[in-house]
Amino acid sequence: RLILGIESSCDETGVGIVRLGPDGSLELLADEVASSVEEHARFGGVVPEVASRAHLEAMAPTMRRALDKSGVELSDVHSIAVTAGPGLAGALLVGVSAAKAFAAALGKPLYGVNHLAGHVAADTLQHGPLPSRCLALLVSGGHSQLLLIENGLASSITEIGSTVDDAAGEAYDKVARLLDLPYPGGPPIDKLARTGNGCAIAFPRGLTGPRDSKYDFSFSGLKTSVARWVERCEAAGEEVPLADVAASFQEAVADVLTSKALRACRDLRVDTLVISGGVAANSRLSGLAAERCASAGVELRVPSPRLCTDNGAMIAALGAHLVAAGAKPSPLDLSTTPGLPVNVVQIL
Ligand code: ATP
Ligand code: MG
Ligand code: FE
Secondary structure, eight states: OEEEEEEOSSSEEEEEEEEEOTTSOEEEEEEEEEEOHHHHHTTTSOOHHHHHHHHHHHHHHHHHHHHHHHTOOGGGEEEEEEEEESSOHHHHHHHHHHHHHHHHHHTOOEEEEEHHHHHHHHHHHHHOSOOSEEEEEEEOSSOEEEEEEESOTTTEEEEEEEBSSOOHHHHHHHHHHHTTOOSSOHHHHHHHHTTSOTTSSOOOOTTOSTTSOSSOBOOHHHHHHHHHHHHHHHHTTOOOOHHHHHHHHHHHHHHHHHHHHHHHHHHTTOOEEEEESGGGGOHHHHHHHHHHHHHHTOEEEOOOHHHHSOOSHHHHHHHHHHHHTTOOOOOTTOOOOTTOOTTOOEEO
8 A cells, every 4th residue: 555645844844655565565666856956045044934835836746856866656556645833824834735736636545744743754765563562762953752653653652751941942043143054054053063072061951950840851951051141152252162162062962862761661661762853863863872872771863864864754653653554534524733733734
């Protein structure tokens, strides 16, 4: 069975095609992404109207490329999955409208699914089905959450922690701006940090005190601390040691994320950790997670960077898990839900 996935929650228009085998295995046949990130770069963040228009322009060509590259005919598609939330209202509407049109015209089942669960599903394209219990650290541009996943993505996702202020990706983007690096900030900070010393500056680790919430995150204090550091250098007429600041900031983020995730693994007796979302592409985060998981006896799964950031393949993968689990399709009049909570995997 072939599942077509459509993603348009933010600034990437994605169309993916996945083959669901009789044994539940997934095979990735197409993963086409058109990004409007460059149109937003000069604003330092995604401009919703610009993103919606870009989705409108990119949707049909991206769909065409996915079909051409996979050699799949639309008539061979078994079902259509689409991101219904969370995300930007206007952006989501483009993907959902396209998916409804295809589903109605072709008479195929439609699945309106959760973008965040999709980020976790991306990993199953690369590393196979999830074990019956696992933890997922979802770190993206808009979210930072620790999730307990039981009996697969189609059955139960419980949020056990989340950020109380900025998301990890948001912190990267804001700190990049402070350091005059381009948007989005993750990739340039990651690159610059390789030439710096992560122990040079002891930036704060948010919410790690004995009385703090065990699994929640906070990154706004870290961002402010970086801002103060840069201001102090400038006021003293010193050159800002950009690489050391980037590396030390990155170290603080990776340290907090991995220590909290591993603490949750230990407390909940879970032996598999999945890290996904755009920030999972970070080299220090995956490196430190690998070290700490190895010493804790936890299996670590991190999809390759291409699958960490937004794409349609992850939505197709989540759709395939729902089809495999025998889930009912969503109604054809399903609405977009910009604030969809992570525990709602599918809109019914
Ligand atoms: P959400 O999934 O919460 O709706 P989003 O879809 O915009 O948000 P993603 O596309 O998953 O987020 O991730 C984008 C974020 O990932 C950006 O904030 C970007 O800076 C960050 N990012 C990308 N690559 C890296 C990297 N190598 N290191 C750190 N952060 C990165
Ligand atoms: Mg994006
Ligand atoms: Fe995302």
